Amino acid sequence: MNAGRARASELLKPPPSRLSGNGQAPPNRRKRGVLIRIESVTKRYPDGTVAVDGLSLEIPDGAITVLVGPSGCGKTTTLRMVNRMVEPTEGRILLDGEDIRQRPVNTLRRSMGYVIQNAGLFQHRTILDNIATVPRLLGWGRRKARARAAELMERVGLDASLGKRYPYQLSGGQQQRVGVARALAADPPVLLMDEPFSAVDPVVRKGLQDELLRIQDELGKTIVFVTHDIDEAVKLGTMVAVLRTGGRLAQFAPPAELLSAPADAFVEDFLGADRGIRRLSFFPSAGLALETGPVVPIDADAARLGSHDGAPYLLVTDADGRPLGWGEPGRLTAGAVEREHLLPYGRPFVPGSDSLRTALDGSVLSPTGWAVAVDGEGRTVGVVSQQVIGEAIRAAHSRLADGAAGDAADAGAAR
Amino acid sequence: MTGFFDIPSDLQHSWLGLVGLHLREALLPVLAGLVLSLPVAQLCVRFRWFYAPVFGVTTVLYAVPSLAFFVLLIDYTGMTESTVMIPLAVYSLVVLVPAIVDGVRSVPPETLAAATAMGLGPVRRYLQVQLPIAVPAIIAGLRVAAVSSISLVSIGMLIGNQGALGNLLNDAQIYHRPELAVNSVVTTAALGILVDALLVLVRTLLTPWMPRKGASR
Numbered sequence: 001m002n003a004g005r006a007r008a009s010e011l012l013k014p015p016p017s018r019l020s021g022n023g024q025a026p027p028n029r030r031k032r033g034v035l036i037r038i039e040s041v042t043k044r045y046p047d048g049t050v051a052v053d054g055l056s057l058e059i060p061d062g063a064i065t066v067l068v069g070p071s072g073c074g075k076t077t078t079l080r081m082v083n084r085m086v087e088p089t090e091g092r093i094l095l096d097g098e099d100i101r102q103r104p105v106n107t108l109r110r111s112m113g114y115v116i117q118n119a120g121l122f123q124h125r126t127i128l129d130n131i132a133t134v135p136r137l138l139g140w141g142r143r144k145a146r147a148r149a150a151e152l153m154e155r156v157g158l159d160a161s162l163g164k165r166y167p168y169q170l171s172g173g174q175q176q177r178v179g180v181a182r183a184l185a186a187d188p189p190v191l192l193m194d195e196p197f198s199a200v201d202p203v204v205r206k207g208l209q210d211e212l213l214r215i216q217d218e219l220g221k222t223i224v225f226v227t228h229d230i231d232e233a234v235k236l237g238t239m240v241a242v243l244r245t246g247g248r249l250a251q252f253a254p255p256a257e258l259l260s261a262p263a264d265a266f267v268e269d270f271l272g273a274d275r276g277i278r279r280l281s282f283f284p285s286a287g288l289a290l291e292t293g294p295v296v297p298i299d300a301d302a303a304r305l306g307s308h309d310g311a312p313y314l315l316v317t318d319a320d321g322r323p324l325g326w327g328e329p330g331r332l333t334a335g336a337v338e339r340e341h342l343l344p345y346g347r348p349f350v351p352g353s354d355s356l357r358t359a360l361d362g363s364v365l366s367p368t369g370w371a372v373a374v375d376g377e378g379r380t381v382g383v384v385s386q387q388v389i390g391e392a393i394r395a396a397h398s399r400l401a402d403g404a405a406g407d408a409a410d411a412g413a414a415r
Numbered sequence: 416m417t418g419f420f421d422i423p424s425d426l427q428h429s430w431l432g433l434v435g436l437h438l439r440e441a442l443l444p445v446l447a448g449l450v451l452s453l454p455v456a457q458l459c460v461r462f463r464w465f466y467a468p469v470f471g472v473t474t475v476l477y478a479v480p481s482l483a484f485f486v487l488l489i490d491y492t493g494m495t496e497s498t499v500m501i502p503l504a505v506y507s508l509v510v511l512v513p514a515i516v517d518g519v520r521s522v523p524p525e526t527l528a529a530a531t532a533m534g535l536g537p538v539r540r541y542l543q544v545q546l547p548i549a550v551p552a553i554i555a556g557l558r559v560a561a562v563s564s565i566s567l568v569s570i571g572m573l574i575g576n577q578g579a580l581g582n583l584l585n586d587a588q589i590y591h592r593p594e595l596a597v598n599s600v601v602t603t604a605a606l607g608i609l610v611d612a613l614l615v616l617v618r619t620l621l622t623p624w625m626p627r628k629g630a631s632r
Contacts, residue, residue: 083532085528085531085532105534106534106535106536107534108534109531109532109533109534110533110534112532114529114532114533116525116528116529116532117525118523118525119525119529120523120525120526120527120528120529120530121526121529122526122529122530122544122548123526123548123624124544124547124548124550124622124624125624126624133533134533134534137533137534137535137539166623166624167624168624168625168626179529182529182533192532
């Protein structure tokens with residue numbers, strides 16, 4: 001969970017957008033995935049329907065590229081052209097510079113992990129055997145393949161005791177984790193994911209997304225991820241390709257850029273109403289000036305309760321420093337603070353790992369308009385007002401505007 | 416006095432011998448039907464348009480009375496077991512082909528897509544994914560085909576005592592021993608129940624991956 005947020009703040013730095021601008025990976029980049037280049041690819045069906053129309057896309061190696069769009073925008077077709085489950089009518093797809101048609105189709109597919117909605121597990125095989133499918137196809141011995149499968153179960157957060165079970169005995173979320181493990185089994189450089197988390201409930205989905213980001217931090221695969229959910233795209237994508245109906249590319253950009261500068265009305269509309277708020281996910285909360293004056297322990301004496309620098313509310317904490325709630329200074333009696341009469345403090349944020357969005361959310365949720373900052377263990381480290389958060393947002397915007405001007409110049413030069 | 420299990424000598428078999436004969440005449444045709452149905456069903460799955468004519472033809476064949484079949488076949492196969500078994504094999508198709516087609520089609524599309532995406536070719540997909548998942552449907556078809564075949568064998572009595580346990584019905588009449596008729600009916604029914612139970616057992620053994628009643632997630 002923290003990995004995702006940490007990565008989100010990395011996105012404020014320009015490299016990913018520069019990469020998309022000129023398409024050249026820096027030479028010192030870790031090389032664990034491969035670059036996929038889609039060149040003017042069109043898919044036209046015999047009945048005349050055009051699923052994908054002249055699409056060109058450079059999918060960076062070692063990063064998550066999300067294809068997002070409404071139904072009928074050709075995102076799944078595009079994904080399936082990468083492993084040749086669909087053959088393009090025109091154009092070609094290059095894998096590390098090599099046309100994918102150069103390789104035998106099943107060899108190509110075994111070099112790409114594939115995760116599908118509802119997991120698509122083999123219901124007649126145990127979890128271990130499901131995960132071991134591709135290693136077995138590649139000629140690994142049964143023992144070695146099963147050992148590898150057990151290792152992957154751990155990696156995706158599944159208890160080893162589930163290995164001997166059958167898919168029907170697992171929950172939807174667990175099945176989806178098996179799907180991810182199965183795709184990773186032969187350690188392919190590329191992972192294709194077709195709406196893998198669409199069929200699970202929001203809580204499980206969030207867990208799976210965080211898990212994917214964590215695994216990606218460890219493995220650095222080239223991941224192509226298809227979804228219709230723009231929030232998922234923004235959360236997971238290093239780069240996001242927005243496709244419009246009829247299979248045309250509307251915009252290809254890092255998520256922060258997508259939110260701040262949608263290419264046209266379609267993209268803006270697709271991003272939804274509160275893109276300004278959502279964009280705050282990419283601003284770190286680390287720089288917020290926290291105040292500790294209005295924080296008092298529950299056993300504070302009268303002098304401590306009195307010295308509040310004129311703050312309208314005091315945050316009362318328990319003996320360990322965990323927040324209990326807000327109280328007005330005049331109404332708090334030393335030694336007799338009644339917990340049940342304190343005002344709720346909303347949802348605390350963790351400076352550094354949480355974004356300004358979480359901080360703002362915390363301040364909006366709290367009736368006092370102040371957000372509570374806590375450390376990893378939930379102990380209060382300070383409080384911050386909506387005004388201060390607002391100033392931080394404006395400062396972040398202006399910093400980004402300066403950076404974006406430089407980026408735009410780069411991109412212009414590349415085109 | 417002759418007992419329940421004393422079989423008249425004209426049948427040239429003991430009671431157990433008749434049971435064995437009956438099972439052979441009933442089940443060999445079902446096995447042949449299965450062997451024939453598998454490729455036909457796969458063609459129906461592969462080419463959708465093929466299913467309707469296949470289904471039509473097997474239904475029409477099922478509607479042909481066995482006596483008519485016997486008359487046709489006697490010219491070629493004579494008064495033999497084959498003359499009894501060939502119609503039974505043909506009859507089993509009407510149950511087995513749709514059962515296998517439905518079973519193979521019941522494989523979820525995302526399972527098939529995942530199999531394709533993992534680099535399983537068409538043959539592996541069929542043998543390793545579609546067929547195993549179709550096992551419950553195939554065995555459901557086999558149960559119907561086997562039990563109906565066991566009851567139909569008796570009609571073989573009409574062509575030179577090739578009806579196994581069914582021949583007892585005729586003997587009951589000519590020797591005035593009604594207990595032989597009872598024996599025939601009860602033994603045939605028992606065989607049907609036994610074979611059906613065996614098939615259920617086979618399915619249970621082959622499909623440990625099926626949700627069982629009372630199983631928890």
